[in-house]
Every structure is written in C-alpha cells, then in structure tokens.
Amino acid sequence: MTMNFKKIILHRLQMRMIFPFTTSFGTMQDKEFFIVEAVDTNGNRGFGESVSFPIPWYTEETVKSNKDIIEDFLIPMLREHPISHPDEVFPLFSRLRGNNMAKSAIEGAVWDLYAKQQGISLAKALGGEKQQIDVGISIGIQPTTKDLLHEIEGFLEQGYKRIKLKIKPGHDVEMLREVRKVFPDTPIMADANSAYTLADIEMLKQMDDLNLLMIEQPLQHNDIIDHAKLQKEIQTPICLDESIHSLYDAQKAIELGSCKIINIKVGRVGGLSESVRIHDYCKEHNIPVWCGGMLEAGVGRAHNVAITSLSNFTLPGDTAGSNRYWEKDIIKPEVIVEDGIIHVPAGPGIGYEVDEDALEEFRIEKLEYEM
Numbered sequence: 001m002t003m004n005f006k007k008i009i010l011h012r013l014q015m016r017m018i019f020p021f022t023t024s025f026g027t028m029q030d031k032e033f034f035i036v037e038a039v040d041t042n043g044n045r046g047f048g049e050s051v052s053f054p055i056p057w058y059t060e061e062t063v064k065s066n067k068d069i070i071e072d073f074l075i076p077m078l079r080e081h082p083i084s085h086p087d088e089v090f091p092l093f094s095r096l097r098g099n100n101m102a103k104s105a106i107e108g109a110v111w112d113l114y115a116k117q118q119g120i121s122l123a124k125a126l127g128g129e130k131q132q133i134d135v136g137i138s139i140g141i142q143p144t145t146k147d148l149l150h151e152i153e154g155f156l157e158q159g160y161k162r163i164k165l166k167i168k169p170g171h172d173v174e175m176l177r178e179v180r181k182v183f184p185d186t187p188i189m190a191d192a193n194s195a196y197t198l199a200d201i202e203m204l205k206q207m208d209d210l211n212l213l214m215i216e217q218p219l220q221h222n223d224i225i226d227h228a229k230l231q232k233e234i235q236t237p238i239c240l241d242e243s244i245h246s247l248y249d250a251q252k253a254i255e256l257g258s259c260k261i262i263n264i265k266v267g268r269v270g271g272l273s274e275s276v277r278i279h280d281y282c283k284e285h286n287i288p289v290w291c292g293g294m295l296e297a298g299v300g301r302a303h304n305v306a307i308t309s310l311s312n313f314t315l316p317g318d319t320a321g322s323n324r325y326w327e328k329d330i331i332k333p334e335v336i337v338e339d340g341i342i343h344v345p346a347g348p349g350i351g352y353e354v355d356e357d358a359l360e361e362f363r364i365e366k367l368e369y370e371m
C-alpha cells in the first residue's frame with residue numbers, strides 16, 4: 001500500500017535561542033530552519049526538521065540550499081516514485097550526491113507520517129527498545145572560566161548526566177584542568193569541531209591526564225586517516241562527528257581505528273534509516289554511539305529522542321530539554337529533562353503535537369507543494 005501523499009508543506013521559521021552558542025567555528029543565536037510537513041489523503045500529518053544552519057560552517061549545506069534541493073529535486077522524486085515504506089526514501093534520494101540534511105528533513109516527515117498511519121510511536125517504528133533515555137548537555141565556549149564553572153554547576157543541578165565542553169586552540173587543556181579541579185568525578189568530554197591538526201599532538205596527549213569520556217572530532221572535518229594516527233597515540237577515546245556522513249564512512253573509520261565512539265546526527269547522515277544502519281553496524285562492532293544535537297527545535301528534538309531509544313545509544317547524547325534553548329518551543333508538551341532522563345513518548349509518530357500557534361508565530365514563509 002502506498003503512503004498516499006497529498007501535499008508537502010515547508011514552513012520556514014526564525015527562532016531566537018535564549019543564549020548565544022559559541023564553538024571553534026563561530027557564534028549562533030538566531031536559528032532559521034524549515035519544518036517539513038507531509039500530509040496524506042486521510043489528513044494525517046508527519047513532521048521533519050531541517051538542521052542545517054544559515055552559514056555552511058558545520059557542513060556545506062545551508063537553509064537556502066536545503067530549500068532548493070527539496071523543491072527542485074526531492075519533492076519531484078517523491079511525486080514520481082510512490083513509496084510504501086520510509087526505508088524506500090533513502091535509496092530513492094541516493095541518486096543525488098550529498099545534501100544529507102535536506103534529504104533527512106523530508107525523510108523525517110515521511111517516517112513520522114508512516115508511524116502515525118500505523119498508529120505506533122516513531123521510536124517503535126525504528127526498532128527502539130528503551131522507554132527512557134539518558135541525556136547530557138553541550139556547553140559553548142564561555143567568556144571566562146568562572147562563567148563556565150557556573151554554567152556547569154547549574155546544568156549538573158538540573159540533573160544532566162554528562163557535560164560536553166567546546167574547545168579551541170588557546171581554550172583547551174588549561175581550561176579543562178581548571179574544570180577538573182572543581183568537578184573531579186563528573187563525566188566530562190570535549191568537542192573541538194575540527195580545530196586541531198597532528199601538529200597539536202603534544203597538547204592532545206596531555207588530555208589523557210584529565211579522565212575525559214572522549215574527545216570529539218579533534219582533527220579535520222573530513223578526515224579519518226589522521227584520527228587513526230592520533231587514536232594510536234592517546235588513551236582518551238576519539239569520537240567522530242563531522243567525518244561520518246554515511247554507513248560507509250562509519251565502516252571505514254572503524255576498520256582504520258579512527259575512533260572508539262560515534263556521534264550519530266540524523267541530519268548529517270541523511271536520515272533515520274541510515275542512522276539505524278550505522279547504529280546496527282556499530283553495535284555489531286562494539287562501538288557505542290550517542291545522538292548529537294544541532295540546536296534543534298521541538299520536531300528535530302523529538303526525532304532525536306526516538307532514535308536514541310535504540311539499544312546501542314548507550315552514552316548520554318546532546319538532546320537537552322526544550323527549555324535549554326527556547327522561551328517557547330514549537331511542540332506540546334515540550335521535551336522535559338528530569339534527573340537527566342527524557343521519557344520516550346509512546347503515542348503515535350513523534351509523540352508530541354506541533355503547537356500551531358507557535359508555528360504561526362515563528363513562521364516567516366510557507367510553501368505548499370501538491371503531490
């Protein structure tokens with residue numbers, strides 16, 4: 001039975017985060033992105049979120065490029081090739097190179113719609129088993145170490161189970177040492193967003209004294225060779241983020257020994273189907289995974305909650321509660337973190353309702369495509 005799409009709607013939203021987020025590549029506070037809504041002939045509605053940024057500094061995609069790819073290629077492909085299961089979307093779109101975040105935004109809406117048509121939760125549709133997930137928090141670079149210590153304390157009080165700190169040259173091992181002095185036993189990791197090269201190896205080796213859970217993407221954004229060399233020289237597990245765009249990348253990185261942990265971001269790998277395959281492959285190879293974040297609003301956050309319910313997501317992810325980012329989120333109820341835990345919703349699809357008033361409040365453009 002085909003999925004009977006009636007129309008696809010792109011809602012372009014603009015939302016301001018309650019804090020500026022600084023990484024080794026820049027500072028963000030205003031978020032512009034698309035919510036994709038897939039509607040079937042019975043009036044069921046599935047939602048996905050595009051996670052690219054307006055500026056291509058995390059991957060090459062942008063909000064604008066997502067719109068062009070979705071409008072010019074992905075929607076016409078879906079119109080011309082009726083599908084009966086969301087797993088068919090990835091192979092259909094794989095005729096186009098790259099543009100994983102654009103593909104994932106559409107595929108996410110199709111997965112949510114499918115789960116609603118079946119009357120099951122998205123988590124269940126994906127093969128998720130956990131009813132609750134452990135979550136950590138990602139803290140951007142702060143003006144001073146005092147500010148950072150204050151932030152960490154606040155999030156630990158809220159129950160977050162691990163702290164991820166952004167690092168960059170000049171703001172790394174000394175800063176981490178200060179933090180370790182104050183929080184000797186807290187699960188802490190560092191994320192460099194590709195700010196270093198093998199020339200920094202002596203500094204990176206010093207990280208081994210700090211008992212970090214892992215160091216995320218220390219070297220170049222598309223590298224697996226130098227990461228393999230580095231992993232041989234340091235004890236701290238390397239986690240790859242930017243370098244992993246596909247199951248193929250994950251297989252090669254594991255084969256080379258480039259990492260001991262993988263951060264799965266649904267948008268970066270082209271959707272939920274590929275995320276499940278990477279999860280399964282990592283599980284077979286004893287590589288734990290966790291779910292990364294892209295400062296998502298509620299719809300993307302809900303997708304992250306669903307994928308994290310799979311069994312090999314054994315490390316706390318970056319899926320913090322809605323109130324970490326937004327005065328008001330676009331879903332009801334909002335994503336709530338209590339004692340470092342999010343309960344995986346059991347209702348149909350993503351299990352959260354899209355808040356129509358909020359959608360309208362933040363919407364700056366609406367585009368409709370008949371299927």
Ligand SMILES: O=C(O)CCC(=O)C1=CC=C[C@@H](O)[C@@H]1C(=O)O
Nearest residue numbers: 023058138292293294295296318
């Ligand atoms: O809270 C979140 O959604 C995670 C934030 C976070 O760490 C990241 C968001 C966006 C781009 C990156 O800097 C990044 C990451 O690298 O994991």
Ligand SMILES: [Mg+2]
Nearest residue numbers: 191216217241
């Ligand atoms: Mg990262």
